[in-house]
Amino acid sequence: MSIRTEHEIHGRRKGRNVGVGIMLAGFVVLIMALTFVKITQIDFANAPGTVGPASGTEVTD
Amino acid sequence: MTDVTNTPVQQNEAELGDYFALMKPRVMQLVVFTAVVGMLAAPVSVHPLIGFASILFVAIGAGASGALNMWWDADIDAVMRRTSKRPIPAGKVTPGEAMSLGVALSGLSVMMLALSANLLAAFMLAFTIFFYAVVYSMWLKRATPQNIVIGGAAGAFPPVIGWIIATGTFSVEAWLMFALIFMWTPPHFWALALFMRSDYDDANVPMLTVTHGRPATRRHIIAYTVLLAILAVGTGFTAIGGPIYLAVAVVLNVLFLMGAWRIWHRDEEDAEEDNYLVERKFFRLSLYYLFAHFGAILLEAALKPWGLGGWS
Secondary structure, rough: OEEEOOOOHHHHHHHHHHHHHHHHHHHHHHHHHHHHHHHHHHHHHHHOEOOOOOOEOOOOO | OEEOOOOOOOOOOOHHHHHHOOOHHHHHHHHHHHHHHHHOOOOOOOOHHHHHHHHHHHHHHHHHHHHHHHOOOHHHHHHOOOOOOOOOOOOOOOHHHHHHHHHHHHHHHHHHHHHOHHHHHHHHHHHHHHHHHHHHHHHHHOOOOOOHHHHHHHHHHHHHHHHHHHHHHOOOOHHHHHHHHHHHHHHHHHHHHHHOOOOOOOOOOHHHHHHHHHHHHHHHHHHHHHHHHHHHHHHHHOOOOHHHHHHHHHHHHHHHHHHHHHHOOOHHHHHHOOOHHHHHHHHHHHHHHHHHHHHHHHHHHHHHHHOOOOOO
8 A cells, every 4th residue: 555645845846847848848849940940941052062953063152 | 665755845845937937027028029129120031930939049048137136136135025025035946046047048048049040149148148147236236326227238138139130230220229228227217216115225225216315316217218208209210210109209208208207396295195106107107118119119110011111
């Protein structure tokens, strides 16, 4: 038989942990979305040092 | 099986909301609002997600500086009636926890703003946190009656940061928004100091009311309000202004000047008789004043795509 006394403190700690968990999950999602937006904004075709697919010439600037 | 834990139980243990309260959510509202206006009033558009993330990091940075301020000022917060229920004086959060939270969130917010926006915006956020936590809280607040005047700069930087998030550079318009908050802060806080009466005396904070007396504070309020009115109405004729802003600025500055005039022409006997009614009204008006001016700048910017905002 287990003796478990659920103190009000335990509820408060649980609320704190759940809150921090939700914030961390939100932070991860935000970083992923931010990374996606940043990468899709880059114009890879004209990036320095890349070879243009149409002309086959290196773009230098 | 018996469940035995040796974790010390602290009756006053903090909830998540207490850590949030450390970040001064009401100040954060103002920071977020003015930074959003600064970002949207800029002539360069920002991707909505980048804009959202950047403003979030500015808000976290502002909250971090609030936590550092509460850590440093815990002793005077305990004495002042207005601040005695804050998490540290209430015994819910330890000063060490507040400092750790402030330092960690400062680093995180500056680093993330550099990644989401640009290095200049991140530098300005770092400078703002430093200015509020070190220059204002640690140095000026207990040293000079000009604490509110110089310290007010910390609260004035967010629209500049918002502008830099969008443009990556400084401009006159950004500094005009800075000046608007900078000039608004002293009359706003001095009105509060007048009707909070003994709070600052008890805490030994050298507010103008304590060092130079209440009549001098009343004179300072009218002087700053006149300068603020000239600046606020003048901003209406710049690139961030327009007819809507100008109308809002004229109406509100007339009301604000009338309030400051009444404060100037009262003495302590009159004020005590009606429990500082005029000072309280002026303080409440000052809150609407700032929100309305920045709201009008935002409206002018929002109408520009339809050819309606601004003077063009």
